Amino acid sequence: MARRSSPQVNAGSMADIAFLLLIFFLVTTTIETDSGINRKLPPMDELIDPPIIKERNIFTVVVNKYNQLLVEEKPMEINEIRQAAIEFLDNGAGIGEEECSYCKGNKDPDSSDNPEKAVISLKNDRETSYKVYIAVQNELVAAYNQLRDREFRILYPNLGLSFVEANKRYSDPRTSPSEKENLKPKLSVIKLMYPQKLSEAEPSKTN
Amino acid sequence: MSKFKKKKSSELPPVNTASLPDIVFMLLFFFMVATVMRDSTLMVNNSLPAADQIQKLDKKDRVMYIYAGKPSSRYVDKYGDQPRIQLNDKFASVSEVAAFVLAERASKRQELQNVLTTALKVDGETNMGLISDIKQELRKVNALKINYTTRVGEYSQNID
Numbered sequence: 001m002a003r004r005s006s007p008q009v010n011a012g013s014m015a016d017i018a019f020l021l022l023i024f025f026l027v028t029t030t031i032e033t034d035s036g037i038n039r040k041l042p043p044m045d046e047l048i049d050p051p052i053i054k055e056r057n058i059f060t061v062v063v064n065k066y067n068q069l070l071v072e073e074k075p076m077e078i079n080e081i082r083q084a085a086i087e088f089l090d091n092g093a094g095i096g097e098e099e100c101s102y103c104k105g106n107k108d109p110d111s112s113d114n115p116e117k118a119v120i121s122l123k124n125d126r127e128t129s130y131k132v133y134i135a136v137q138n139e140l141v142a143a144y145n146q147l148r149d150r151e152f153r154i155l156y157p158n159l160g161l162s163f164v165e166a167n168k169r170y171s172d173p174r175t176s177p178s179e180k181e182n183l184k185p186k187l188s189v190i191k192l193m194y195p196q197k198l199s200e201a202e203p204s205k206t207n
Numbered sequence: 208m209s210k211f212k213k214k215k216s217s218e219l220p221p222v223n224t225a226s227l228p229d230i231v232f233m234l235l236f237f238f239m240v241a242t243v244m245r246d247s248t249l250m251v252n253n254s255l256p257a258a259d260q261i262q263k264l265d266k267k268d269r270v271m272y273i274y275a276g277k278p279s280s281r282y283v284d285k286y287g288d289q290p291r292i293q294l295n296d297k298f299a300s301v302s303e304v305a306a307f308v309l310a311e312r313a314s315k316r317q318e319l320q321n322v323l324t325t326a327l328k329v330d331g332e333t334n335m336g337l338i339s340d341i342k343q344e345l346r347k348v349n350a351l352k353i354n355y356t357t358r359v360g361e362y363s364q365n366i367d
Contacts, residue, residue, distance in 0.1 A: 008220055022233045034264040034326060036356035044346045126336030130329050131256040131365035134355060138258040138362045145260055
């Protein structure tokens with residue numbers, strides 16, 4: 001069978017295509033950054049007289065060495081803890097000066113007065129597995145975030161963002177300074193409404 | 208019989224290789240940009256636990272890393288299989304953490320020294336005892352901002 005010779009391919013534009021691809025990849029790849037749960041440790045110098053917190057304002061979470069959870073003296077599965085924490089934080093049983101106008105909880109007198117008073121105390125054993133500990137931390141942070149999201153959407157509906165998204169925007173270096181200025185007071189208002197009071201007690205020794 | 212003779216040779220023309228350097232350079236640039244340099248070789252197993260309520264750890268210049276976990280398989284003979292701390296390129300004991308933090312802090316620029324974050328890259332299979340010890344050491348040197356580095360995922364992946 002007679003074959004026709006193919007004409008020379010013009011390679012002049014190859015370099016252009018190569019650069020086009022290069023620029024495409026340059027723009028689309030993001031260098032991988034680490035991410036995780038941020039925490040702040042308490043300072044070493046012990047307070048001489050620690051503030052007195054009412055028992056009902058403390059939400060105790062204990063993880064034992066078998067990775068089992070004890071929440072407010074009751075055993076619990078990890079998937080229930082987010083809801084339990086939300087109910088505790090959003091309870092708002094306080095009256096008078098301690099009233100919480102934005103809480104939507106059950107106002108159970110045996111639970112927290114208002115979110116500013118509510119403290120979550122997380123205690124673990126030395127033999128608790130790190131994975132489970134992180135899962136619990138994650139769920140507790142999720143409870144705070146869920147409440148903050150709700151209030152953020154109520155207070156600033158025209159932004160169309162949740163608290164978490166707005167916070168991400170705020171910490172993104174690509175966001176313009178004017179937008180940051182705009183977001184900053186809004187974020188701090190929400191943070192004051194539901195302050196993240198998560199205390200990590202020193203672990204108990206296994207006997 | 209010239210009717211049946213081909214006008215030219217039937218061979219295909221050779222592929223033009225003039226653009227080969229471009230392609231090679233493109234690949235080179237791509238990898239140069241996309242690779243994250245790891246400044247210390249990992250000597251511990253480091254499968255991070257999963258979490259989804261996470262914040263990004265931007266600005267690499269204000270982060271110091273503490274690794275912990277079981278020694279990797281080629282170090283098991285020498286260091287045993289109990290979880291250990293790795294600072295920079297070598298295994299360390301808990302008491303060395305404070306000195307490491309102070310050294311790291313001194314190596315950073317003045318204005319960054321107060322805003323440093325300690326990223327704890329700890330293997331999921333580690334016991335909390337070791338982490339609590341690290342946290343106590345960090346409190347001693349007033350390095351209070353920490354970050355439990357995780358990978359992105361549902362918390363349920365952490366529970367067997």
